[in-house]
Amino acid sequence: MTPELMEEGAQRREQLAVAQAVGRTESGGRQAGFSRIAMPDGEVDVTHGRILYLEDVSVSFDGFKAINKLSLDIAPGELRCIIGPNGAGKTTMMDIITGKTRPDAGTVFFGSTIDLLRYKEPQIAQLGIGRKFQKPTVFEQLTVFENLELALKTDKGVRASMLFRLDSAQADHLAELLHTIHLADDVNRLAGNLSHGQKQWLEIGMLLVQEPKLLLLDEPVAGMTDEETERTAELFLSLKGKHSLMVVEHDMSFIRTISEIVTVLCDGSVLAQGTLDEVQADERVIEVYLGR
Secondary structure (H helix, E strand, C coil): CCHHHHHHHHHHHHHHHHHHHCCCCCECCECCCCCCCCCCCCCCCCCCCCCEEEEEEEEEECCEEEEEEEEEEECCCCEEEEECCCCCCHHHHHHHHCCCCCCCEEEEEECCCEEHHHCCHHHHHHHCEEEECCCCCCCCCCEHHHHHHHHCCCCCCHHHHHHCCCCHHHHHHHHHHHHHCCCHHHCCCEHHHCCHHHHHHHHHHHHHCCCCCEEEEECCCCCCCHHHHHHHHHHHHHHECCEEEEEECCCHHHHHHHCCEEEEEECCEEEEEECHHHHHHCHHHHHHHHCC
16 A cells, blocks of 8 residues: 555544444444454354254244244354245344344354353354345445455554554455455455445455354345356355355355255245255245245
8 A cells, every 4th residue: 555545544544433433334324343352262162063053943023923933053164055935034033143133932052152142232243243234334435455454353442443553464364355355456446436246245354354253144146247146156165164154045056056055944944954956856945935
């Protein structure tokens, strides 16, 4: 970065820090803030072979059962795809995992020891669960690099944000991440000038700098070009193993590329689970998708 760009970026960060301090948000009211607290030992206990465990989870809204005795588990490093018709409970399930919605009954554990029902939404994010909504949320008046820089695990106070400077390890980490999310050639571009797919990659990068153990991704390739969809598949496959991913998606070609196990939700519970070929051949799944 040139000195001029660094100075300009510092000014924008100062403005942004003040905006964050008074609770202003950038996109549709969702605050793009990324502070977190570290786990005591930096790791999630997965001795039972699960990074996420839901059992008999139920929630109703005005008498309608959005989630109905849902049981589901995901292994560490797994990339799990979730499919289902509209109204199947996919978004509500993610809301429960992230603390946005409290279930009426059931168990939700992160690893073997962390009862997510004891925590509020911001605390769950701080524990190491990152969620990406369908619409990308980035700071459009900042560059790609500055967006990632803001998302680092640092003090987000106004003064600290104004004085913050990357150390060499952080700079190396961001440089590597830029290649991972296919934005190494766009480091100095304003986020507002990126394509839809590139904004999606940038927001995923902003989650990744927080070193989450589990990523929840809601229709990540909706609205992408074929090339962007293909590169997103490459990105997710590169993250598999290092992170656990739950991907809610409708694009079956994309799902076939990235997933070993697919879970089908219907009426708030698991209808079927297996490979994509297996669930597509399941008569119950065929009825749900074609019989309604």
